[in-house]
Amino acid sequence: MQQFQAFKFELRPDGQQERQMRRFAGSCRFVFNKALALQKERYEQGEKKLGYAGLCKLLTEWRNGPETPWLAKAPTHPLQQTLKDLERAYANFFAKRADFPRFKKKGQSDSFRYPDPKQIKLDQSNSRIFLPKLGWVRYRNSRKVVGEVRNVTVSLSGRRWHVSIQTRQEIEDPRHPARSIVGMDMGVACFAALSSGEIIAPAHALKKRQRQLARAQRAMSRKVKFSNNWKKAKARIQRIHTRIGHARRDFLHKTSTAISQNHAVVVIEDLQVRNMSKSAAGTVDLPGRNVRAKSGLNRSILDQGWAEFRRQLEYKQTWRGGMVIAVNPRNTSRMCPACGHVDKANRKTQARFKCVACGHTAHADVNAANNVLAAGHAVMACGGDVRPRPHLGVGTAAPMKQEPTEATQIASAN
Ligand SMILES: [Zn+2]
Numbered sequence: 001m002q003q004f005q006a007f008k009f010e011l012r013p014d015g016q017q018e019r020q021m022r023r024f025a026g027s028c029r030f031v032f033n034k035a036l037a038l039q040k041e042r043y044e045q046g047e048k049k050l051g052y053a054g055l056c057k058l059l060t061e062w063r064n065g066p067e068t069p070w071l072a073k074a075p076t077h078p079l080q081q082t083l084k085d086l087e088r089a090y091a092n093f094f095a096k097r098a099d100f101p102r103f104k105k106k107g108q109s110d111s112f113r114y115p116d117p118k119q120i121k122l123d124q125s126n127s128r129i130f131l132p133k134l135g136w137v138r139y140r141n142s143r144k145v146v147g148e149v150r151n152v153t154v155s156l157s158g159r160r161w162h163v164s165i166q167t168r169q170e171i172e173d174p175r176h177p178a179r180s181i182v183g184m185d186m187g188v189a190c191f192a193a194l195s196s197g198e199i200i201a202p203a204h205a206l207k208k209r210q211r212q213l214a215r216a217q218r219a220m221s222r223k224v225k226f227s228n229n230w231k232k233a234k235a236r237i238q239r240i241h242t243r244i245g246h247a248r249r250d251f252l253h254k255t256s257t258a259i260s261q262n263h264a265v266v267v268i269e270d271l272q273v274r275n276m277s278k279s280a281a282g283t284v285d286l287p288g289r290n291v292r293a294k295s296g297l298n299r300s301i302l303d304q305g306w307a308e309f310r311r312q313l314e315y316k317q318t319w320r321g322g323m324v325i326a327v328n329p330r331n332t333s334r335m336c337p338a339c340g341h342v343d344k345a346n347r348k349t350q351a352r353f354k355c356v357a358c359g360h361t362a363h364a365d366v367n368a369a370n371n372v373l374a375a376g377h378a379v380m381a382c383g384g385d386v387r388p389r390p391h392l393g394v395g396t397a398a399p400m401k402q403e404p405t406e407a408t409q410i411a412s413a414n
Pocket of ligand 1: 340358359
């Protein structure tokens with residue numbers, strides 16, 4: 001099995017290198033925005049979108065042209081990589097996985113990627129990495145990088161520059177040490193409930209930071225725009241954003257590691273996180289109902305980072321030789337596991353489940369997790385209603401073509 005891994009370190013650039021990194025990130029942003037503007041213009045004039053090769057040709061012209069001579073000072077590959085990113089953003093948009101590509105703003109994900117491993121040298125014993133047009137850059141060496149280097153991304157987060165080194169290595173097909181299977185119900189009040197009865201509380205660090213953020217945002221709104229105090233307030237907001245990101249990452253990693261260590265098979269609901277967070281806003285002509293209430297819900301959905309959690313769980317399970325099965329989430333919170341009765345009235349409150357047909361009671365989220373588990377068992381037995389992600393099928397069970405049996409009805413009926 002091939003294992004892909006990322007190693008992230010803080011860079012310790014000298015002043016000259018830091019200025020250059022800022023310029024390179026700026027050049028990439030410029031190229032991305034210029035190419036996006038061009039594509040938009042072509043679209044409005046009814047012309048066909050330029051392909052990657054066409055954009056690269058234009059990039060060469062921009063680099064050699066009189067208008068933007070500074071582009072020639074930035075390394076070529078990262079600039080081309082930016083055009084690839086734009087291509088991918090368009091592809092994701094057409095596949096309905098993402099919104100239409102947006103223009104990049106300064107200070108928002110300032111980064112650039114070196115895609116060619118031949119141009120990168122990693123000197124771990126001296127804690128330094130060689131990058132084209134930057135030379136040797138020192139980094140805070142906190143762990144050993146294993147595998148062969150594939151590409152390197154340099155990014156700014158808050159005030160610090162980081163390097164993320166992607167590697168690949170061949171490892172033996174692992175066998176998961178555990179034999180258990182568990183169902184998971186993702187919640188809003190609690191982050192998740194397991195069919196084993198365990199409840200995972202959301203990260204409180206996030207809530208605390210959120211309040212800090214709100215306070216800092218109010219403080220900034222009182223300052224005179226572009227004044228020194230305004231700039232200070234803005235920098236503070238960015239620092240809080242960075243801390244929120246760290247706290248969230250930390251929580252998601254700890255949780256996904258623990259679950260992956262304990263269970264060979266994890267059954268989750270195939271939540272369309274993007275749709276859930278989109279529907280509430282509605283459109284100008286057709287504003288979403290309960291926008292306020294829903295945006296609260298959506299915010300906590302995004303805060304809790306379910307999509308990222310699933311991604312982590314999938315790769316961690318793959319590494320351990322385990323598996324993640326995603327099942328249709330429909331009715332998992334309304335169905336009675338005792339008699340199979342499906343009714344909205346089964347769940348009158350957020351916390352309790354009480355079947356109106358047979359009187360079975362349970363903790364509502366644990367109950368839902370048990371329904372998810374049942375759907376997972378059905379999938380394992382004969383290939384039921386599983387929905388692997390098209391672009392990230394790692395670790396998801398491949399749906400097998402087979403006649404549905406009794407067991408599948410649980411999965412396909414809900
Ligand atoms: Zn019942």
